[in-house]
Every structure is written in structure tokens, then in C-alpha cells.
Amino acid sequence: MTHIIGGLIAFASIFGGVLIGRLFARRLPRHHLSAETQSVVTVSVAVIGTLSALVLGLMISAANASFSVRSDEVRELSLQLIRMDRNLRRYGPEADHARVKLHAWAVAKTQQLFPEKGTPRPSAESTIRLLEDVQDALLNLTPKDERQKYLHNLCLTLSSTMIQARWKLEQRKGYSIPFPFLVLLIFWLAIVFASFGLFAPANPTALVALLLCAIAVAGGIVLIEELDNPLSGFIQIPSDSMRSALYEIVH
Amino acid sequence: MALGLALAEGPEFAAHYMSNIFIGLTTFAAVFGGVLIGRLFARRLPSHHLGSETQSAVTVAVAVIGTLSALVLGLMISAANSSFSARADGVRELSLQVIRIERNLRRYGPEADEARARLRTWATVKTQQLFPEKNQTSALPETAIQLLESVQDALLALTPQNPRQQYLRTLCLTLSSNLIQARWSLEQHMGHSIPVPFLILLVFWLTIVFTSFALFAPENSTAMITLLLCAVAVSGGIMMIEELDNPHSGLIRIPSDSMRKALEEVAH
Numbered sequence: 001m002t003h004i005i006g007g008l009i010a011f012a013s014i015f016g017g018v019l020i021g022r023l024f025a026r027r028l029p030r031h032h033l034s035a036e037t038q039s040v041v042t043v044s045v046a047v048i049g050t051l052s053a054l055v056l057g058l059m060i061s062a063a064n065a066s067f068s069v070r071s072d073e074v075r076e077l078s079l080q081l082i083r084m085d086r087n088l089r090r091y092g093p094e095a096d097h098a099r100v101k102l103h104a105w106a107v108a109k110t111q112q113l114f115p116e117k118g119t120p121r122p123s124a125e126s127t128i129r130l131l132e133d134v135q136d137a138l139l140n141l142t143p144k145d146e147r148q149k150y151l152h153n154l155c156l157t158l159s160s161t162m163i164q165a166r167w168k169l170e171q172r173k174g175y176s177i178p179f180p181f182l183v184l185l186i187f188w189l190a191i192v193f194a195s196f197g198l199f200a201p202a203n204p205t206a207l208v209a210l211l212l213c214a215i216a217v218a219g220g221i222v223l224i225e226e227l228d229n230p231l232s233g234f235i236q237i238p239s240d241s242m243r244s245a246l247y248e249i250v251h
Numbered sequence: 252m253a254l255g256l257a258l259a260e261g262p263e264f265a266a267h268y269m270s271n272i273f274i275g276l277t278t279f280a281a282v283f284g285g286v287l288i289g290r291l292f293a294r295r296l297p298s299h300h301l302g303s304e305t306q307s308a309v310t311v312a313v314a315v316i317g318t319l320s321a322l323v324l325g326l327m328i329s330a331a332n333s334s335f336s337a338r339a340d341g342v343r344e345l346s347l348q349v350i351r352i353e354r355n356l357r358r359y360g361p362e363a364d365e366a367r368a369r370l371r372t373w374a375t376v377k378t379q380q381l382f383p384e385k386n387q388t389s390a391l392p393e394t395a396i397q398l399l400e401s402v403q404d405a406l407l408a409l410t411p412q413n414p415r416q417q418y419l420r421t422l423c424l425t426l427s428s429n430l431i432q433a434r435w436s437l438e439q440h441m442g443h444s445i446p447v448p449f450l451i452l453l454v455f456w457l458t459i460v461f462t463s464f465a466l467f468a469p470e471n472s473t474a475m476i477t478l479l480l481c482a483v484a485v486s487g488g489i490m491m492i493e494e495l496d497n498p499h500s501g502l503i504r505i506p507s508d509s510m511r512k513a514l515e516e517v518a519h
Contacts, residue, residue, distance in 0.1 A: 024473070028473060031469075031471065032471045032472070032473040033473070034469060036467070036468070036469040036474075037468070037469050037471060037473055037474045039467070040464055040465075040467065040468040040469070040474045040477065040478070041473075041474065041477045043310065043313075043314075043317070043464055044461070044464045044477060044478055044481045045477070045481060046317065047317050047320070047321050047460065047481065047485070048321075048481055048484045048485070050317075050318060050321035050322070050325070051321040051324055051325050051484075051485070051488060054321065054322065054325030054326070054329075055325045055328055055329060058325065058326070058329035059329065059332070062329070062332075062333060062336075128354075132354070132358065136358075136415070139414065139415040139418055140415070156418065160422065163351075167347050167351060170347065171340070171343050171344060171347050177332065178332075178335070178494075178495070178503040180491070180494065180502045180503055181328075181332065181491055181494075181495070181503065184487050184488070184491055187484065187487065188484050188487075188488075191480050191481065191484055195477060198473075
């Protein structure tokens with residue numbers, strides 16, 4: 001919801017700039033809007049326009065890169081889950097206890113990352129405790145032969161990789177844009193659009209074009225915020241890898 | 252009000268806060284000074300100097316500088332923002348490592364209480380050092396790193412009784428060296444990344460560009476106000492680079508919430 005509100009504020013400021021430009025165009029004396037004035041305004045605003053388009057583009061691309069990294073981390077976590085389960089199965093029935101705990105963790109983690117409507121979301125604390133229980137269950141196993149010893153070591157390594165991956169996912173809060181920076185960017189865009197509004201003729205085609213462009217740039221700002229918070233909003237990390245891992249270990 | 256706030260928070264803070272504002276104001280003065288000089292020349296120069304042929308020559312030449320400076324400014328802001336994000340990630344990394352060690356020490360058992368107490372002391376000192384509060388003298392970096400090394404010493408002094416403790420001890424040792432690594436890499440990222448001469452060159456480009464705009468601007472307030480707003484916009488961009496480059500002062504700062512959360516976790 002907050003992204004939508006942020007986007008609406010951005011849109012209101014940018015389109016507000018257009019309207020202020022229109023207002024001035026009507027009120028100002030004719031010689032203020034001569035061709036000479038127009039050429040000065042156009043060239044000076046072109047600098048700001050280039051600057052803001054570039055910054056917005058780079059920011060979207062950085063936010064998208066950080067989103068991809070987070071999707072990869074979720075995929076990594078689900079792959080580790082499958083590997084761990086396969087090796088526990090190879091270990092033998094003694095590892096069943098650890099497997100039960102692993103399944104409990106996998107269900108809780110999926111629920112935490114991709115909560116379904118109407119069900120409570122498990123806390124981060126409870127899921128990490130479940131994962132530590134898996135490791136404790138592994139540490140309680142006493143390998144009987146060389147094969148079990150090897151598998152035991154392997155599972156311990158995998159469990160610490162999993163814990164590592166889990167913390168990494170927690171840590172990556174994403175590519176963040178400080179609030180004052182966002183305000184500056186919106187200010188730039190408002191100036192640019194105000195100058196467009198100032199010299200636009202009073203006809204609906206020009207106004208509709210400016211409206212669409214204001215929506216487009218405000219959409220860009222919403223997109224940055226959306227990609228920043230990949231666990232909520234329209235753009236979300238795909239849950240399929242985690243769900244298919246869950247399906248694979250239960251069956 | 253901002254100035255009063257800056258002064259209330261101690262001289263050092265005020266100095267940093269002021270320096271970003273100062274750079275922004277200097278840039279604005281240079282760029283808008285360029286506009287005024289352009290106006291002055293427009294009045295003084297004989298009219299054949301400002302013919303349409305001259306105008307087209309100046310416009311194409313300055314367009315190159317204009318595009319160049321917009322591009323460089325945009326790339327610098329974006330780079331400053333990435334480095335700001337990297338620093339914020341560094342602090343978050345540090346706090347996560349603290350939480351991880353704390354959890355594993357708790358799993359180890361009461362024998363690890365000594366190491367936990369040391370970790371707690373270190374986390375308190377480090378938080379104060381990274382995010383100093385009013386009227387508090389922050390500890391020297393040297394004391395903080397010594398405390399961190401004493402955590403590792405306390406870990407090395409532990410004698411594990413069973414395989415589980417052995418595993419956890421090895422894990423904690425690995426984590427403690429990660430923590431030390433994270434601490435050093437944070438230190439490494441703390442300096443300024445944008446050289447001052449580069450900044451001066453950029454301001455010079457922008458001044459040229461705006462001078463040329465003013466040279467051919469008609470004598471009316473609409474043109475002047477547009478130039479004023481554009482000068483504010485580019486100086487805002489330069490100030491933003493400085494703000495993002497000094498994440499421990501000014502308007503934009505690294506959020507301290509992750510470190511405080513870690514401190515809370517360790518305190519229990």
C-alpha cells in the first residue's frame with residue numbers, strides 16, 4: 001500500500017508541475033513566452049531532464065539486480081533443502097528424526113516467506129530455531145560405518161550452508177533509496193514537467209500526452225520501491241522453487 | 252532550525268552537517284553566479300556579438316558540455332547511492348554476525364558465558380562508535396578491536412566436552428573471524444570516494460553551461476526563474492553526492508536499527 005501512496009504522491013507532484021506550468025502560461029504576459037524564452041527554458045531544462053532520466057534508469061536497474069539476487073537466494077535455499085533431504089534418506093532410518101525436523105522447518109519457512117491469506121506468519125525467530133534443531137538432531141547422530149560418517153559430515157556441512165543462506169536472505173534488505181534522494185528526484189521531474197506545461201498549447205492532445213508521461217515516470221518510481229521490497233506488493237519473488245522443494249521432500 | 256539542530260548535536264556533527272550544506276551553497280553560488288555573469292555580458296556586449304550565428308555556435312558547443320555534465324553527475328549520484336547501500340549492508344552484516352555468534356554461544360552452554368559477556372561489551376561499544384549519541388564520547392577504534400579480539404580469545408580458551416560442543420566451537424570461531432573481517436571491511440568503506448578536484452571540474456562545467464544559457468536569455472523573469480530553479484536542481488544533485496558519500500553525518504545516514512536490534516538480542 002505504501003508504494004502505491006508513494007507513487008501517487010510522485011504522480012501528484014509531477015502532474016502538479018504540469019498544471020502549474022499551464023497556469024503560468026495563461027497568466028504571464030505574452031512577451032514572457034516568446035520563442036527566445038522558450039529556447040532558454042528548453043536547453044536549461046534539457047540538462048535536468050537528461051540527469052533525472054539517467055538517474056531513474058540506473059536506479060531501476062540497480063533495484064532489479066538486487067531483486068534477482070534475492071530470488072537466487074531463495075532458489076539456493078530450496079536446492080540446499082532438497083540436497084539435505086536426499087542425503088538424510090541415504091543415511092538410513094536413524095536420520096528420520098532429523099528429516100522430520102527438516103520438513104517442519106521447510107513448511108514453516110515457506111509459510112514465512114510466502115504467507116497464504118488467513119494463516120498466521122511464523123516469526124523469523126521460530127523458523128531459525130527449527131533450523132538449529134535440525135542441526136542439533138544431526139549432531140546427536142552417531143555414525144556406525146565409513147559411509148554413514150561421510151554422509152554425516154556432508155549433512156552437517158549442508159546444514160551450516162543452509163543456515164548461512166538463511167541469514168543472507170534475512171540480511172539483504174535490498175537496494176534502498178534514502179528518502180531525501182527520492183524527494184530530490186521528484187523535484188527534478190516536477191521542474192522538467194512544469195517547463196513542458198509552460199509551453200504546451202492548450203489542447204487535450206498535449207495535456208493527455210503530458211499526463212501519460214507523468215504516469216510513466218511515477219510508475220518508474222513505484223517500480224523501484226516494489227523491487228526493493230520483494231516480499232510484498234505486486235512484484236514478488238517466485239515461490240515455485242521453494243514449493244517444488246517442499247513437494248519433493250514430502251513425497 | 253536545521254542549523255540549531257546541528258549546533259545542538261556537538262561541534263563535530265555541526266562541522267559535517269555544515270560542510271554538505273556549504274558545498275551545496277557554493278555550487279549554487281558558482282552556477283547561479285555564472286547565470287548573472289552571462290546576463291551582465293549580454294547587456295555589455297555589442298549586439299553583433301550576440302547574433303543568431305553566434306548563438307547557434309555557442310549552443311552546439313555548450314550542448315556537448317551540458318550532456319557531459321548531466322551524464323557524469325547522474326553516474327556519480329548513482330555510484331554514490333550504490334556505495335551508500337554497500338555501507339548500509341556492511342553494518343547489517345556486522346549485526347547479523349553478532350546475532351549468529353550469540354545464538355551459537357547460547358547453544359554451546361553456560362561455559363560460553365564469558366565469551367558472551369565480552370561480545371556484549373564489544374557490541375555496546377561498537378554501536379556507540381558507529382552511531383554516537385549526544386554528549387557521549389565514542390570509544391577509540393583501537394579499544395573496540397581489542398574487545399573483539401578478546402571475544403575470540405575467550406572462544407579459544409573453551410575446551411569442548413563432546414562432539415556437539417566441538418562443532419559449535421569451530422562454528423563460533425569461524426563466525427568470529429567473519430565478524431572481524433566484516434568490521435575491517437566496514438572500516439575500509441568509511442572514507443570519501445569522490446575526489447575534490449573532480450567535483451570542482453564538474454561545478455566548472457555546470458557554470459559554463461549556465462553562463463551560456465543566460466547569455467542568450469531574454470530579459471524577463473520567467474527565463475530567470477527557470478534558470479534559478481535549474482541551478483537549484485543541479486546543486487541539489489551535487490549536495491546529494493556529498494550526503495551519500497558521508498553516511499555518518501548530514502541528512503542521509505546509515506540506519507542504526509539493525510545494530511540496535513542485535514544489541515537487544517545480545518543483552519537478553
